[in-house]
Amino acid sequence: MAGHPDAAEMRERYARMTEGRRAEMLEGLVMMTGLYMAISPWVIHFHQGNTNLTVNNLILGIALAAIGLGLAMVPERAMGLGWLLVPLGIWMIISPWVVSAGHGERAGVVINNVVIGAVATALGLAIMAMMGKRREGRRTRTATAMR
Numbered sequence: 001m002a003g004h005p006d007a008a009e010m011r012e013r014y015a016r017m018t019e020g021r022r023a024e025m026l027e028g029l030v031m032m033t034g035l036y037m038a039i040s041p042w043v044i045h046f047h048q049g050n051t052n053l054t055v056n057n058l059i060l061g062i063a064l065a066a067i068g069l070g071l072a073m074v075p076e077r078a079m080g081l082g083w084l085l086v087p088l089g090i091w092m093i094i095s096p097w098v099v100s101a102g103h104g105e106r107a108g109v110v111i112n113n114v115v116i117g118a119v120a121t122a123l124g125l126a127i128m129a130m131m132g133k134r135r136e137g138r139r140t141r142t143a144t145a146m147r
Contacts, residue, residue: 027071030085030123034064037092037116046109052099060088064120079131085124092117
């Protein structure tokens with residue numbers, strides 16, 4: 001098999017396929033994080049006390065789940081949206097203080113949003129890192145093909 005003329009091309013194609021799949025495995029984590037973010041006001045039971053924070057978590061959770069769905073459906077195009085997870089995550093971390101505007105949130109609400117925000121930020125950074133590796137791999141393949 002090593003002497004087959006297409007062996008190198010097949011190895012390269014297999015490497016590209018498995019590399020892309022690692023990046024796409026994050027899609028489920030992004031979707032689950034978004035869905036949890038959307039339902040967290042009812043899980044942590046702060047939906048009655050602070051409707052602004054409830055709406056904030058619901059809208060951002062749906063947006064995050066939509067990005068995860070995009071990653072699952074069209075990963076080539078949606079990969080570019082991975083950077084959005086970083087500002088969304090940072091907003092989730094600071095939102096209990098900004099949105100509540102001095103209402104004084106319970107520790108559980110703050111911890112919930114900080115953890116969700118940290119997870120979303122970490123996922124965004126992981127997707128961005130994988131995008132960088134994918135671009136670098138494309139540049140290398142293009143340079144090799146031009147020779």
